[in-house]
Amino acid sequence: ILGGYEAKPHLRPYMASLQLDGQHVCGGFLIAEQWVLSAAHCTEGTNGKLFQVLLGAHSLTEPEPHKRLYRVRAQIPHPGSNIHNNRDDLLLLQLEEKAELNAHVKVLPFQREDRDVEADTVCEAAGWGTVTHSGRRPDKLQQVERPVISRDLCNHRTRHDHTITEKMMCTDSRKKDTCKGDSGGPLVCNGVAEGVVTAGSRVCGNYKKPAIYTRIAPYAAWIDGVMASAAR
Numbered sequence: 723i724l725g726g727y728e729a730k731p732h733l734r735p736y737m738a739s740l741q742l743d744g745q746h747v748c749g750g751f752l753i754a755e756q757w758v759l760s761a762a763h764c765t766e767g768t769n770g771k772l773f774q775v776l777l778g779a780h781s782l783t784e785p786e787p788h789k790r791l792y793r794v795r796a797q798i799p800h801p802g803s804n805i806h807n808n809r810d811d812l813l814l815l816q817l818e819e820k821a822e823l824n825a826h827v828k829v830l831p832f833q834r835e836d837r838d839v840e841a842d843t844v845c846e847a848a849g850w851g852t853v854t855h856s857g858r859r860p861d862k863l864q865q866v867e868r869p870v871i872s873r874d875l876c877n878h879r880t881r882h883d884h885t886i887t888e889k890m891m892c893t894d895s896r897k898k899d900t901c902k903g904d905s906g907g908p909l910v911c912n913g914v915a916e917g918v919v920t921a922g923s924r925v926c927g928n929y930k931k932p933a934i935y936t937r938i939a940p941y942a943a944w945i946d947g948v949m950a951s952a953a954r
């Protein structure tokens with residue numbers, strides 16, 4: 723998160739850190755007791771290794787009550803996701819067991835009504851992604867408020883040049899923005915997860931390249947289907 727600030731500890735109890743060998747790789751969030759939603763691009767370069775999911779954390783390194791690392795039983799990328807574009811950039815992770823819910827670990831509801839969030843709505847992004855252009859990584863969860871921009875503005879030739887589909891949304895990226903390691907985290911508008919951070923053009927903090935999010939509502943049926951078919 724560029725241009726943001728340290729989140730109030732445990733006020734975002736749905737936040738997940740997807741880790742490999744104890745290293746934060748991507749964000750994610752708890753959508754059900756045994757399920758985390760993140761971004762398919764997060765699996766790039768992991769050579770099929772399964773993530774571990776840290777829940778209940780504020781600091782990535784300090785011991786905290788309710789902080790717990792969960793093993794993953796299955797990682798299910800959306801069938802339409804691919805390395806060449808940002809389309810269908812979603813990843814479902816089934817935890818080895820149901821997460822123990824408490825004040826620090828909670829499910830975040832996601833939007834099911836497929837209607838665009840109005841431009842200028844101020845939403846929040848949070849994550850343990852880089853906090854400087856040189857790539858400094860924070861120990862504590864960061865957050866930033868960003869206004870939604872219209873798809874038409876985001877699709878302008880000088881911005882993302884007509885690559886933003888109706889299953890994506892954008893926020894202004896002037897100075898304050900999501901960045902490397904924030905992918906997979908939720909864009910929360912009025913307390914509901916409306917989008918999932920995608921790396922998009924990978925650029926951070928440049929107003930010419932607004933932040934891109936996969937909208938969740940268009941994928942509600944896919945998400946429900948995967949959770950239902952894996953339930954046991």
Ligand SMILES: NCc1cccc(NC(=O)c2cccc3[nH]c(C(N)=O)cc23)c1
Nearest residue numbers: 899900901902905920921924925926933
């Ligand atoms: N503001 C939009 C936004 C949201 C989330 C992430 C990003 N930017 C990256 O993720 C990124 C940036 C720089 C080098 C990188 N290398 C890699 C990589 N996977 O090797 C990713 C990146 C940008």
